[in-house]
Amino acid sequence: MMKTKIKVAIFLLLGYVFEAQAQHGNVLIKNATVITITDGIKQNTDILIKGGKIEKIAKNIKAKGIDVIEADGMFAMPGIIDAHSHIAIDAVNEGTNPVTAEVFVGDALDPYDINIYRALAGGVTISHAMHGSANAIGGQCETIKHRWGVSNPEELRMQGALRTIKFALGENPIRSHGERGGIMPSTRMGVEQVFRDAFSQAKAYVKRWDDYKSGKDKLIPEYNLRMETIADILSGEIMIHCHSYRADEILMLMNVLKDFGINKICFQHVNEGFKVAPELAEFGAYASVFSDWWAYKFEVYYSTAYNAAILTKNGVITSINSDSRELIRHLYHEAAKTQKYGGLTDNEALRLITLNPAIQLGIDKRVGSLEKGKDADIVIFDKHPLSIYSIPQYTIVDGVTRFDISKDPADMRIEIDPNEKFPAFYEAVDHEHDDSCLQGLNELLFEK
Amino acid sequence: MKKKYTYLICLLLFPLMNFSQQITKSEGGIFLLKGGEIELLDDGRIQADLLIQDGEIKEIAESISHPGATLINCKGLIVFPGMIDCGTKLGLAEVGSISLTQDHNELGQFTPQMKALTAINPNSVNIPVTRVNGITTVLSTPSGGSFPGTAALINLHGYTPKQMYAGFEAIIFNYPSTGRRGRWDRRSDEDIAKDDKKSWEKIDEFWGNAKLQAEIKEKAQLNNSEINYKPQLDAMNGVVTGREYMIIEVNKESDILSAIKWVNKNKVKAIFSGVREGYLVTDSLVKYDVPVITGPILTNPSKNSDHYNTAYTNASKMQKAGVRVAIRTNETENVRNLPYNAGFAAAYGMGFKEAFKAVTIVPAQILGIDSKYGSLERGKIANIFVADGDPFETSTEIKYLFINGFKVPLESRHSYLYDEFLEREPGLSK
Incomplete structure (x- = not known):
C-alpha cells in the first residue's frame, strides 16, 4: 500500500519535472534565413535556444548535447x-x-x-x-x-x-x-x-x-x-x-x-x-x-x-x-494580402502579425521579434512566409517544438x-x- | 516656380480624376496585347501577341499588327485566361446580415423554378471588388432547401443579366446530409437517421412527380395538347430526363457514396459540389466519372480528428487520383480570394499548373462551355487578365483586365476608398 503511494508520488513528481522541462526547451536552429523583424534579415544564420530563451543569433554556433533543427533553405521568423x-x-x-x-x-x-x-x-x-x-x-x-x-x-x-x-x-x-x-x-x-x-x-x-x-x-x-x-x-x-x-x-x-x-x-x-x-x-x-x-x-x-x-x-x-x-x-497569408492591397514592404507586412500585435498586448519586451533574451517562440517556413507556397515546418514555443510537420499524425486530439x-x-x-x-x-x- | 508647375499639372489632371463612387466606364474596341507571355496551360507559356476583337480572341501569333487596334504593352507581363469560380452567391447577396439584400434563398424545400439569373444585381458593389483580382466568370447559386433553384453562370461585366449571362444554367440539389450542421447541432445518431429518412420520403415523392410530369409532357407534345401548369415539376424536366446537368452539393464520405448510387439509379447527369471528403472516395468518383467542384480550400477540416491540412489537400488528392476537379470559394463578397484558395491547393500538392487549370479550363470543361471559355485560344471569349507574375501570389499586381473583350477599369469600392483616404484632406486640421 505504502509502496504504491510512494510510486505514485515519485511518478507524479517525475511528471512535474518532465512537465517543467517540457515548458522550456533547448534547441539549435542551423543555417536558416532569419527574419528578425527588428534587425533585418540574416542569411545562413543559427539560433541558439536555451531554457526557452533565445541565447544567441549568429553564424556557425557550436553547441553540444542539444537538439538540432537543420533549416537549410528555410525561413525562421518570430512566432505569429x-x-x-x-x-x-x-x-x-x-x-x-x-x-x-x-x-x-x-x-x-x-x-x-x-x-x-x-x-x-x-x-x-x-x-x-x-x-x-x-x-x-x-x-x-x-x-x-x-x-x-x-x-x-x-x-x-x-x-x-x-x-x-x-x-x-x-x-x-x-x-x-x-x-x-x-x-x-x-x-x-x-x-x-x-x-x-x-x-x-x-x-x-x-x-x-x-x-x-x-x-x-x-x-x-x-x-x-x-x-x-x-x-x-x-x-x-x-x-x-x-x-x-x-x-x-x-x-x-x-x-x-x-x-x-x-x-x-x-x-x-x-x-x-x-x-x-x-x-x-x-x-x-x-x-x-x-x-x-x-x-x-x-x-x-x-x-x-x-x-x-x-x-x-x-x-x-x-x-x-x-x-x-x-x-x-x-x-501569414492574411498579412501577405497587404502587399496586394497597399503595397506594404515584407517587413511592414510581417510586423502586422509579430511585433505589432505584441505591442498591442503589452508583451513586446518578450516576444514579437527574434532578439537575444526574448522568448524562443519561433516558426520555421520552407519558403518565404509571405509566399502562398510557403508551409510552416516547425512551430516552437518557449524552445519546445509544439508542431513538427515530419511528426504530424492526422488525429491530434488529446481529449x-x-x-x-x-x-x-x-x-x-x-x-x-x-x-x-x-x-x-x-x-x-x-x-x- | 515649382508651385506653379504643380498647380498646372493639377489643373490638367483634374478632369481625369474621379470623385464619385462610380466605376469608370469600360472601353470596347480592338485591343492588341503586345509582347507578353501567353499562358497556355498544358502547352506552357509562349512569347506572343494577342488580338482582341468583337469580344473574342481573334488571334494569337508571334507578331501581330493591326492598324485600328489600341496597343497594350505587355512586355514583361503574363497574359492569363480569366478565372472561373463555380460556386458563389455573387450578385444575389449584398450585405450578409441584412435579409432584404439576400436573394438566394426562397421559401420552401422544392423551388427549382427559382432562377438566379432573375435576381442577379449587375451593379452589386461586390462585382468590381471581385473582378479586379482576375476572376471574370462565376456561377451564382441559390441556396436553402433540397432544390433551391437554378444557378446561372455570369461574366462579371454588363448592365443586364442578359449581357452578363455566360451560357450555363443548372438546377441545384442539396443532397440530404447525415453530418452535423454545426457545433450546436446535438442530435443523436438516431435522430439524424430519422431526419434523413423524412427528407428522402419528400424528395422521392417530388422526384417521382417530376418524372411523371416529364412523361405527361412528352405524351402531350405528341398529341399537341396542353398540360397543367406545374412550375416546380416543369423546371425539373431537363434533369429527370437526363438531358441537363444537375449540381449536387454533397460533402460527407458516406453521403458522397450514397449520392453516386442515387445518380446512377436515376440516370442523372451530375456534377458534385463541395465534396469535402472526396479524398476518401476517389475510386468511386473516378469509376463513375463524376466531375467535382470543390472548395473553399481555405476552410477548417470537417472532423476534429482530421489532419490539419485536410481541406488544403483534398483537391490535390482528388486531382491526382484522376477526378476532374474545379475549385470554388463558396463565397459572396470575398470571391476575390479564388486565386488564394487555388494557391493553397497548389502549395499543398497540386502545383501551380493543375491548380490554375482548376480555376480556368477544368471548370469550363465541367460546365461544357470550354469551346468559349477557360483558356486563351483563338475564337474564345476575351476574358483575360494581365499580371506581372504568378496570380496566386499576393505580391503580384494585375495590370489589365478584359471581360467579353471590354477593357475593364481596375477599380472598386476598395480602391476608391484607398485613393480617398490614404492621405485624407483635411488631415488633422479643421
Whole structure:
C-alpha cells in the first residue's frame, strides 16, 4: 500500500519535472534565413535556444548535447501572434448585461481545443483569447501561449502579460441588449452613455474607498468586482481592446477616454479605422484589423481591404488578426494580402502579425521579434512566409517544438469523447466568417 | 516656380480624376496585347501577341499588327485566361446580415423554378471588388432547401443579366446530409437517421412527380395538347430526363457514396459540389466519372480528428487520383480570394499548373462551355487578365483586365476608398 503511494508520488513528481522541462526547451536552429523583424534579415544564420530563451543569433554556433533543427533553405521568423481570437476558451459571451467587466475568459480556458494545434500548424504561438462583443463593456481577456499538449489550463496562460478587457461598439451590443432586452443601448448614442455611466460609477466607487482608507468616511464601502475592474481600466492597469467598425463610434470612444484620462486602447476590427487614421495616430491608439473581411453586415459595407496599409502609412501601430479558428491557421497569408492591397514592404507586412500585435498586448519586451533574451517562440517556413507556397515546418514555443510537420499524425486530439462512435462530421457553415464575436449568442438570439 | 508647375499639372489632371463612387466606364474596341507571355496551360507559356476583337480572341501569333487596334504593352507581363469560380452567391447577396439584400434563398424545400439569373444585381458593389483580382466568370447559386433553384453562370461585366449571362444554367440539389450542421447541432445518431429518412420520403415523392410530369409532357407534345401548369415539376424536366446537368452539393464520405448510387439509379447527369471528403472516395468518383467542384480550400477540416491540412489537400488528392476537379470559394463578397484558395491547393500538392487549370479550363470543361471559355485560344471569349507574375501570389499586381473583350477599369469600392483616404484632406486640421 505504502509502496504504491510512494510510486505514485515519485511518478507524479517525475511528471512535474518532465512537465517543467517540457515548458522550456533547448534547441539549435542551423543555417536558416532569419527574419528578425527588428534587425533585418540574416542569411545562413543559427539560433541558439536555451531554457526557452533565445541565447544567441549568429553564424556557425557550436553547441553540444542539444537538439538540432537543420533549416537549410528555410525561413525562421518570430512566432505569429493573433491579437483577436476565441480559441481555447469554453465560453465567449456573458451576454446578460451591457456591462460585465467582472467576468474573465481566463476562467474558461480549454487546453484540449484542437484549434490550438491547428493554429500552431499555421505558425501561431500566441493568441489573445477574447470575450465576445455582446456587451459594451464585456469581460476580461487572456493572452495564451499555444503549449499544445498540456492538460492544466494554467499552463496556457502567458504569465506576466498585460491585463486586457473587451469593449464593443455598434451593432452587436445594440442587437444584444437594445433589440433583445429593451435596455440601453439601442443606438450608438446609448453605447456612449453606457461607457460614461460605468466610468463615472467606478470613479465614485474609488472615491468611496479612498475616503474610507483616509478615515474621512467610517463606513466600509461594499466590495464590487465589476467596479474594481473598471477602476483598473481608469488607472491604466487594464488595457481596452474595443470591437468597433464605424469611424464615428471610434471617435466617440476616444473622446470618452480623453474625458476620463485613459490613454491606452487597441481598436479591434476597426474596419473604418482608415477614415480616421490621423485621429487614431494622434491619440496613440492601436488598430487590429481583418485583412479583407467586409460586407458581412451593414457597418462593414463601406470598408476596404486597404485598411491595414492606410493605417500603417498614417503611423498607426496595426496588426492583422483572425477572430476565426479558420483564419488563425494562415495569418501569414492574411498579412501577405497587404502587399496586394497597399503595397506594404515584407517587413511592414510581417510586423502586422509579430511585433505589432505584441505591442498591442503589452508583451513586446518578450516576444514579437527574434532578439537575444526574448522568448524562443519561433516558426520555421520552407519558403518565404509571405509566399502562398510557403508551409510552416516547425512551430516552437518557449524552445519546445509544439508542431513538427515530419511528426504530424492526422488525429491530434488529446481529449476524445468516449461515447462517440465516430468523430462527428460538421458541414461547413455557409458563412464561416460572420464575426465569431457573437459566439454563444448567435444561437440564442439570431438563429430563427 | 515649382508651385506653379504643380498647380498646372493639377489643373490638367483634374478632369481625369474621379470623385464619385462610380466605376469608370469600360472601353470596347480592338485591343492588341503586345509582347507578353501567353499562358497556355498544358502547352506552357509562349512569347506572343494577342488580338482582341468583337469580344473574342481573334488571334494569337508571334507578331501581330493591326492598324485600328489600341496597343497594350505587355512586355514583361503574363497574359492569363480569366478565372472561373463555380460556386458563389455573387450578385444575389449584398450585405450578409441584412435579409432584404439576400436573394438566394426562397421559401420552401422544392423551388427549382427559382432562377438566379432573375435576381442577379449587375451593379452589386461586390462585382468590381471581385473582378479586379482576375476572376471574370462565376456561377451564382441559390441556396436553402433540397432544390433551391437554378444557378446561372455570369461574366462579371454588363448592365443586364442578359449581357452578363455566360451560357450555363443548372438546377441545384442539396443532397440530404447525415453530418452535423454545426457545433450546436446535438442530435443523436438516431435522430439524424430519422431526419434523413423524412427528407428522402419528400424528395422521392417530388422526384417521382417530376418524372411523371416529364412523361405527361412528352405524351402531350405528341398529341399537341396542353398540360397543367406545374412550375416546380416543369423546371425539373431537363434533369429527370437526363438531358441537363444537375449540381449536387454533397460533402460527407458516406453521403458522397450514397449520392453516386442515387445518380446512377436515376440516370442523372451530375456534377458534385463541395465534396469535402472526396479524398476518401476517389475510386468511386473516378469509376463513375463524376466531375467535382470543390472548395473553399481555405476552410477548417470537417472532423476534429482530421489532419490539419485536410481541406488544403483534398483537391490535390482528388486531382491526382484522376477526378476532374474545379475549385470554388463558396463565397459572396470575398470571391476575390479564388486565386488564394487555388494557391493553397497548389502549395499543398497540386502545383501551380493543375491548380490554375482548376480555376480556368477544368471548370469550363465541367460546365461544357470550354469551346468559349477557360483558356486563351483563338475564337474564345476575351476574358483575360494581365499580371506581372504568378496570380496566386499576393505580391503580384494585375495590370489589365478584359471581360467579353471590354477593357475593364481596375477599380472598386476598395480602391476608391484607398485613393480617398490614404492621405485624407483635411488631415488633422479643421
